[in-house]
Amino acid sequence: MELSSNKIKEYTKRLMLSKMRILCNNGFYGLLLMHMKYGLDAECGTAYTDGKVIRFDPKFLDELNDDELDFIMMHEILHVALQHCFRGRELEKELYNIACDIVVNSNILLSNNMDTRTITLRSDGEAMHLAPNGKEGYEYTAEEVYNMLQKNLGMNNAKLQSNGKTKNTTNIIDNHTKWQQIEKNEELEELWISRLDEVSKTIEIRDSIINRETMPAFAQRRLKELKNAQTDWREILIDFLQEEVVDYSFMPPDRRFDDCPFFLPDFNDKDIKPENILFMIDTSASMKDDMVTAAYSEVKGAIEQFNGKLIGMLGFFDAVVIEPVPFENEEEFEMIKAIGGGGTNFQIIFNYVKEYMTDNLPVSIIILTDGYAPFPKESEAMGIPVIWLLNNEKVNPSWGKVARIKCLEDN
Template identity: 20%
Template structure:
């Protein structure tokens, strides 16, 4: 079977076997690249050397595809900065390979895994690896050093355990397939020349041999800076892949925790809610009195006279998933919003339909939320109600445990903040999310 057909079959099987990884893999366009040693991605391209693909078993190829797709899913193609390319790839491999093993994937011999790096970010691992290299007396790190162009990892019992970084000698070992044959065996001179690549960087940038991550294609030449801080398209695709995978079965624990960290970093929800609401306030300025902050500099500037906030809509999931103490916490935060802004807060109670409505102004402080309804959950009625009643809210805040996949097909033209309780559930296809805990 030629390499492109083998790759197509592996991608199809991956979609059926592991829908999270398979759906993300379909985002990348396959491209043959005989100058690389294995496979690489920059978030858009899935480049592969056909000789490398031919030597892998179908199980190993699926593992390589899952490994490669995890790089852009974790934003590795956007986060390198000026770090050494080779050592960055090592750190990224350590941060994801244990998750792939936990998910049941088989990786080619030479993959990198160390229990002390489980659950750590690529940046933290990179820092640790840099210390290790310095302690070994290497004046430079990664691909820039004068030592071997490859780092091989030795495992006890062939299970990827007890791996130690070796400084390497002239007799460095070659990668082998399942039958113990070197990848170079059986290749003619042209194939060997193709697989070796043209530059030192191409030969050594993937020391684990499981898939290289390269900077996104908008990186500044030679700087290693990949531009935007995050690739929002990949984050959105990952949220959709999570929902698809949950519909097909549970996600591995390590992958679930990683996704939560990537999509919803832990920040105090009260601070985020206040910041989210404040960003949507309209500020009115007046020349009388002038801004006292600038008078000492001889500058006469207008001061902030009023802060106006259009109506805020709060939707509450009444399926029984919201505990009374959580409602009390949220009512207290909404009360502080009314104390700050002279606005209106409309509360919509919803299960499978709108079951109640409350309207609050500053005169109603402190707020007392009175739940109405119960039963199942469907997020769509709230969005339909807002549209049918021609409401133009400053934002919609939806309080729910997110244990429902019934979202609107189209994103509304107003901001949406999902306030999640319980720490699990479906990832929303649009809007922002905070954890209320």
């Protein structure tokens, strides 16, 4: 399809005006859209994004009025902000696409005071926004909605969307096929985490000036929630746990965690729980808030990946050890608060284990730290496997297993 220069100018103007409207009416989305490039693709049928460019089929663009165009623009950028297009490759494609759209549309609806006209296309009716349980999709991640949809596979399709106003309950208003073609790009994923953080800070400053809260609910949650775990524990922890748990497969288990490469074995024996893992988080003065948050993320990710089967203890240390607190599920873990702020001493961890835990030694010790302190001798670990989970590339422990994560400040 060959377009005249005048037609291209017309499309360019429409997209620019749409960005301006969204910037005025929904500033958070508008600022995110400023990071995107835009293009035309006569083969895509509707619209799509690959995390870098939002493209429209010219025919589809012609069919949209201004309100509908604004909805599609917000729809696409929210797929990027929530990183839907970067994940879900191991999930059933159609169900994952539906789940992503339910979450996105519901968040847009919430940002527009639950006015369903703002998520309605004349050609398709009101867009999907309810989870299979009848609650709004903004309450869940795409993976949570996906799991609900899987459980409802045997139900009539009409039950997937209970409002009864959508012409086609499994209608996808944009094209997600390009997502499968996106190569793994950690830099791009981290870039969007950084952009989301920057835009959130900008909106927070503006809100404080106008004395009004305009931050979208999904952004508030994403900033308050822990970042997703980054570590590939499949290759790390299995060496420590295989003597305790022998019946497992390496199929990725179901995960709520949006967005992370944190794979652990999927245990087939439902009665077996990996137990007695000691997590110690460095809360010394050199560990900034983002670093401690990233460390928390890894522990929470471990709990999620073991589907509630992981039982352990979480403690903190700087120059002294804060007594580790046992946890058996995510709720108990989230009640444990960080304490610290002094210097760093790794030796005290092993001293504590010797003094207080000899009757029930940990299966493994995982130390989440920046590593800026003298490392004790390996013999101090008393044969207990140790993982040093570091937030930089500079420190290289002389013993134990080493894994590394990135913090937001490193992006």
